[in-house]
Amino acid sequence: MTSTVVTITSGKGGVGKTTTTANLAVALAAAGNKCVCIDGDIGLRNLDVVLGLENRIVYDLVDVVEGRCRLRQAMIRDKRLPELYLIPAAQTRDKSAVSPSDMVNLCEELKSEVDWVLIDSPAGIERGFRNALAPADIALVVTNPEISAVRDADRIIGLIEAEQKGPARLVINRLNAEMIKRGDMLTSIDVVELLAIELVGLVPEDEAVIVSTNRGLPVALNEQSRAGQAFHNIAHRLMGEEVPFLDMEDKPDLLRRLSRIIRSGGA
Amino acid sequence: MPESNRVKIQIKGIKDGLLVTLGDGDWNDLQSEVLKHVEEKSSFFQGAKIVLDVGSREISASDLGTLRDRLADREVLLWACVSKSLLTERNSQMLGLATRLSPVAPEKDVGTPLESSMVSEGALLVQRTLRSGSKISFRGHVTVIGDVNPGAEIIAGGSIVVWGKLRGMVHAGADGDEAAVVCSIDLMPTQLRIAGRIAIPPKREEDPQPETASIKDNQVIAEPWIYK
Numbered sequence: 001m002t003s004t005v006v007t008i009t010s011g012k013g014g015v016g017k018t019t020t021t022a023n024l025a026v027a028l029a030a031a032g033n034k035c036v037c038i039d040g041d042i043g044l045r046n047l048d049v050v051l052g053l054e055n056r057i058v059y060d061l062v063d064v065v066e067g068r069c070r071l072r073q074a075m076i077r078d079k080r081l082p083e084l085y086l087i088p089a090a091q092t093r094d095k096s097a098v099s100p101s102d103m104v105n106l107c108e109e110l111k112s113e114v115d116w117v118l119i120d121s122p123a124g125i126e127r128g129f130r131n132a133l134a135p136a137d138i139a140l141v142v143t144n145p146e147i148s149a150v151r152d153a154d155r156i157i158g159l160i161e162a163e164q165k166g167p168a169r170l171v172i173n174r175l176n177a178e179m180i181k182r183g184d185m186l187t188s189i190d191v192v193e194l195l196a197i198e199l200v201g202l203v204p205e206d207e208a209v210i211v212s213t214n215r216g217l218p219v220a221l222n223e224q225s226r227a228g229q230a231f232h233n234i235a236h237r238l239m240g241e242e243v244p245f246l247d248m249e250d251k252p253d254l255l256r257r258l259s260r261i262i263r264s265g266g267a
Numbered sequence: 268m269p270e271s272n273r274v275k276i277q278i279k280g281i282k283d284g285l286l287v288t289l290g291d292g293d294w295n296d297l298q299s300e301v302l303k304h305v306e307e308k309s310s311f312f313q314g315a316k317i318v319l320d321v322g323s324r325e326i327s328a329s330d331l332g333t334l335r336d337r338l339a340d341r342e343v344l345l346w347a348c349v350s351k352s353l354l355t356e357r358n359s360q361m362l363g364l365a366t367r368l369s370p371v372a373p374e375k376d377v378g379t380p381l382e383s384s385m386v387s388e389g390a391l392l393v394q395r396t397l398r399s400g401s402k403i404s405f406r407g408h409v410t411v412i413g414d415v416n417p418g419a420e421i422i423a424g425g426s427i428v429v430w431g432k433l434r435g436m437v438h439a440g441a442d443g444d445e446a447a448v449v450c451s452i453d454l455m456p457t458q459l460r461i462a463g464r465i466a467i468p469p470k471r472e473e474d475p476q477p478e479t480a481s482i483k484d485n486q487v488i489a490e491p492w493i494y495k
Contacts, residue, residue, distance in 0.1 A: 154418060159363070
């Protein structure tokens with residue numbers, strides 16, 4: 001069994017790292033993988049809330065690192081999916097409670113037990129980011145189609161290359177088809193052209209994401225949601241499958257839209 | 268004196284923290300020597316800011332990064348690495364370490380005439396895209412094969428050529444050479460400086476074309492590159 005550590009990072013805050021981590025974990029677990037996600041944002045934990053597991057925390061990442069509990073005890077199993085686990089962050093400590101080599105050791109231990117380890121990196125380029133990146137096999141950079149997020153993504157990609165964890169892979173989150181059509185938003189093509197790394201995901205803006213975050217039900221559990229579908233697609237691409245991108249970033253003209261309706265109706 | 272007691276590293280206090288100068292020897296030995304010193308005198312080193320002087324040794328970014336992380340495990344901050352090797356200097360910059368110290372920069376050439384310094388230092392070839400946050404400072408000319416993204420900076424004593432898209436900040440002729448030029452296949456920098464002049468290129472609607480920026484009549488002017 002080969003096991004892969006994926007670090008989800010972005011530089012800028014609020015672009016959807018935690019949402020991406022939670023949903024990728026759900027999608028990977030739904031595809032039959034044993035998957036652990038680790039909240040790397042010590043002091044500002046969120047992943048437990050997004051996954052709806054906040055009330056089940058007993059031990060956290062810092063407890064494991066400082067030897068107050070065994071690894072197994074800090075792994076909270078998600079009851080909705082058989083093979084999904086969370087290692088939450090400590091809320092009462094800060095990033096310096098854990099070192100990059102602690103994270104490497106932790107992931108080495110996890111790798112013998114699970115298929116995928118997902119690490120939710122905190123925003124920024126300091127200690128917390130380096131902790132999250134140290135054990136990574138794959139670095140996934142999440143950005144939004146806006147200049148400031150892309151600028152920070154570019155910086156982060158440079159740092160990932162410097163740490164020899166590259167080439168990073170790109171997820172563009174919160175694409176708004178309407179705004180792109182009006183020419184008011186960067187297109188995925190603009191973003192990929194600047195960042196020049198492999199694109200593995202396009203996630204449309206979807207109100208269902210906010211609703212599901214508030215309820216602690218990741219949107220990937222919702223089969224109706226386009227964003228949820230996009231996260232499943234990313235998971236399958238990480239698993240090495242070829243999955244076509246959801247049609248959203250280009251300007252669909254009437255003919256193409258019609259042909260799509262006909263195609264989907266006929267299938 | 269027995270082999271093992273030979274002084275391989277020197278530590279002294281400077282204004283910017285502790286200067287650790289590495290002597291001769293294998294990188295791994297020196298690294299463990301540094302860590303040993305730190306551990307033996309942990310109370311002295313705790314919270315210290317370290318500047319590493321590696322002489323002309325060429326060190327990879329990952330080696331430097333590993334040392335930095337190991338020092339961080341021991342509550343010591345590696346914030347700068349000074350070296351005579353361009354490669355090491357560049358790797359340090361990639362990791363976000365400082366490479367110049369204000370008063371104690373080792374053997375800085377002071378007062379070298381500009382012309383001769385440029386001839387002797389020649390040009391620096393950078394064969395990668397410069398991403399946001401990376402910075403190249405060089406006394407001679409700089410050529411980049413790749414893009415210069417917004418948020419990246421190039422400061423050159425001579426001219427700057429970018430074989431790719433130029434979107435970041437560039438300063439050519441930074442030592443005052445008004446004859447320096449900036450050329451790019453797609454010249455749209457955030458800000459362009461030549462010697463003491465600053466220009467902000469206007470928004471452009473038409474397709475990109477190769478251009479050269481230079482000082483003419485006391486102004487920075489960009490002109491299309493015409494094939495003859």
